[in-house]
Amino acid sequence: MLYKVFDDLYAFFWTSQTENNCNTYLIRGEENILIDPGHGHLFDHVLQGLSSIDISLDQIDAVLVTHAHPDHIEGVLQFEAGTRFGISRTEYDFIQEYTGGRHNLPKPDLYLTEGELILGGVHLEILETPGHSPGEICIYWPRHKTLFSGDLVFEGSLGRTDLPKGSASEIKESIRRVAGLEIDLVLPGHGGPVQGKNNVQQNFREIEGLFQYL
């Protein structure tokens, strides 16, 4: 389901209860940036959403992924070489190691590292937030005080830490760190958004309440 969040931000929320896939987000600017394209075989919902706002795939300048789980990254294969692919180096190295180099992902054009990332006129901040996956990143957009949280945090819950190279102690530290940002909107990898500064802070408190079970 395509949802216009702001004039320059669209969300493709995945709402099926029967098949797992991630939410995808589009930042529109001088450059069009797609975050987490999702599963390859479920990419049609993104294509349809894009076509409803008259954007074709070759108008996507960059595809950024929060981490390398298949339900977030496979859609990268839908793009041609003209679209840049960004991922953290730690995460890319992790795929290389985990698959013994046997994967068909393109070589990254951008390594997403802690700090500022400017694409076109869009200023983003990358935060390295390991725990769910060793090289997971969150993307913070100061203009809208919006956090693209990948699988670090969701509405009322947090990412699993029992997958390869997951870490309960790291995810706690990562969550505490992003909770310190000024956030009005959390756009997670799965489920609905968390809107409003107070709701966002309350959500972080609820999640910290779950730390004792990790």
Ligand SMILES: [Zn+2]
């Ligand atoms: Zn994941």
